[in-house]
Amino acid sequence: MKTPIIAPSILAADFANLQNAAEMLNESQADWFHIDVMDGVFVPNISFGMPVIKAIKKHAKKPFDVHLMITQPERYIEDFKNAGADILTVHLEASPHLHRTVQEIKNHGMKAGVSINPHTSVELLRDILPDLDLVLIMSVNPGFGGQKFIENTFNKVRTLRAMADELNPNLIIEIDGGVNDKNAPDLVNAGANALVAGSFVFKSNDPRQTIANLKNQ
Ligand SMILES: O=C(CO)[C@H](O)[C@H](O)COP(=O)(O)O
Numbered sequence: 001m002k003t004p005i006i007a008p009s010i011l012a013a014d015f016a017n018l019q020n021a022a023e024m025l026n027e028s029q030a031d032w033f034h035i036d037v038m039d040g041v042f043v044p045n046i047s048f049g050m051p052v053i054k055a056i057k058k059h060a061k062k063p064f065d066v067h068l069m070i071t072q073p074e075r076y077i078e079d080f081k082n083a084g085a086d087i088l089t090v091h092l093e094a095s096p097h098l099h100r101t102v103q104e105i106k107n108h109g110m111k112a113g114v115s116i117n118p119h120t121s122v123e124l125l126r127d128i129l130p131d132l133d134l135v136l137i138m139s140v141n142p143g144f145g146g147q148k149f150i151e152n153t154f155n156k157v158r159t160l161r162a163m164a165d166e167l168n169p170n171l172i173i174e175i176d177g178g179v180n181d182k183n184a185p186d187l188v189n190a191g192a193n194a195l196v197a198g199s200f201v202f203k204s205n206d207p208r209q210t211i212a213n214l215k216n217q
């Protein structure tokens with residue numbers, strides 16, 4: 001089985017000890033830091049913004065995979081670049097001029113990702129797929145950590161990987177929400193090559209070991 005990229009979500013870390021979380025991730029087999037930004041409008045929760053991302057960046061030695069759950073994310077592309085984003089992912093449902101937004105992200109020197117909610121068909125990505133570095137399939141409804149994985153995600157991953165084989169063979173397919181050691185191997189077999197894990201990592205007794213287990217299933 002191919003080894004997936006592991007992107008632990010700091011949404012599930014202790015916000016009073018983010019330096020500790022960053023140092024743990026630096027020493028672990030994690031590939032990216034997954035950073036969830038929520039605006040209280042696109043999703044019914046508010047997380048944190050640029051000042052917190054900048055503060056974590058000072059202690060981080062790995063790329064920042066920033067997942068924007070905000071309306072009209074095109075307003076803040078430069079700000080997230082300046083805050084430390086390496087990969088910037090916007091929601092298809094939140095950005096009416098997605099093609100322009102994706103080009104703007106790339107023009108700012110970041111990798112461009114598009115995320116889709118559980119109700120959104122992967123077919124809607126067909127025309128933009130050749131322009132993308134990454135698709136983030138939400139396997140829970142966005143807004144909160146610790147939710148139950150939605151099983152239909154497997155079908156979406158298989159369909160998207162078949163589309164990508166034709167249109168964009170290097171596409172990274174990332175899964176976000178309710179990922180654990182039970183569903184991770186099946187997700188990779190279905191065609192996913194990046195896994196976000198928040199609660200499963202940070203609520204475990206040994207987060208570093210949990211990351212290693214996800215990476216080397
Ligand atoms: O984007 C997200 C929520 O909207 C988070 O990345 C996701 O929920 C990860 O948390 P968990 O692994 O606990 O489900």
Ligand SMILES: [Fe+2]
Binds near residue numbers: 034035036067176196
């Ligand atoms: Fe996320």
